[in-house]
Amino acid sequence: MAESRTRILHTVEDTEAFGRELAGQLRAGDLVVLDGPLGAGKTALTRGIAAGLGVRGRVSSPTFIIARAHRAGQRPDGSPGVAMVHVDAYRLAGDLDELDALDLDTDLHHAVVVVEWGKGVVEHLAERHLRVQLAREPESDVRTAIWEWIG
Ligand SMILES: Nc1ncnc2c1ncn2[C@@H]1O[C@H](COP(=O)(O)OP(=O)(O)OP(=O)(O)O)[C@@H](O)[C@H]1O
Numbered sequence: 669m670a671e672s673r674t675r676i677l678h679t680v681e682d683t684e685a686f687g688r689e690l691a692g693q694l695r696a697g698d699l700v701v702l703d704g705p706l707g708a709g710k711t712a713l714t715r716g717i718a719a720g721l722g723v724r725g726r727v728s729s730p731t732f733i734i735a736r737a738h739r740a741g742q743r744p745d746g747s748p749g750v751a752m753v754h755v756d757a758y759r760l761a762g763d764l765d766e767l768d769a770l771d772l773d774t775d776l777h778h779a780v781v782v783v784e785w786g787k788g789v790v791e792h793l794a795e796r797h798l799r800v801q802l803a804r805e806p807e808s809d810v811r812t813a814i815w816e817w818i819g
């Protein structure tokens with residue numbers, strides 16, 4: 669049985685550090701589903717995951733593209749890194765044909781796939797996934813992350 673865990677993230681740096689920590693348990697083939705409202709910190713968390721995986725290229729909030737592939741580099745401890753594909757499914761709005769066209773199941777052979785706004789849309793792509801739910805209070809920098817492996 670998967671157990672969910674909670675973390676309070678006081679600053680954006682905390683969120684990035686949490687992402688680096690999560691990356692320690694991620695391998696090629698792992699799917700990460702990030703959920704939470706606009707500005708909750710999904711991209712910030714992805715930046716931390718990218719740093720922990722040691723991928724190349726800057727993580728940004730993709731405005732015109734839906735998926736961005738980052739090549740593998742080196743993990744912070746010097747061990748071989750793993751590639752990452754960063755998907756923003758916001759504009760997919762659950763369109764399964766468009767999702768199919770992204771060919772994420774192929775990416776999952778060699779990369780970690782991180783999907784913002786992917787809840788309820790991408791879970792079928794892998795046998796199990798790491799779900800991270802980010803919540804925020806109005807007028808506050810504090811975020812709460814609840815995460816669990818599902819499947
Ligand atoms: N504790 C925190 N964790 C993450 N981000 C924070 C925190 N405190 C403040 N912020 C700010 O909140 C914003 C989070 O933006 P981010 O793009 O990561 O959110 P998002 O969930 O990806 O949004 P979107 O749904 O638009 O993609 C950034 O401007 C960041 O600096």
Ligand SMILES: [Mg+2]
Pocket residue numbers: 710711712729784
């Ligand atoms: Mg984002």
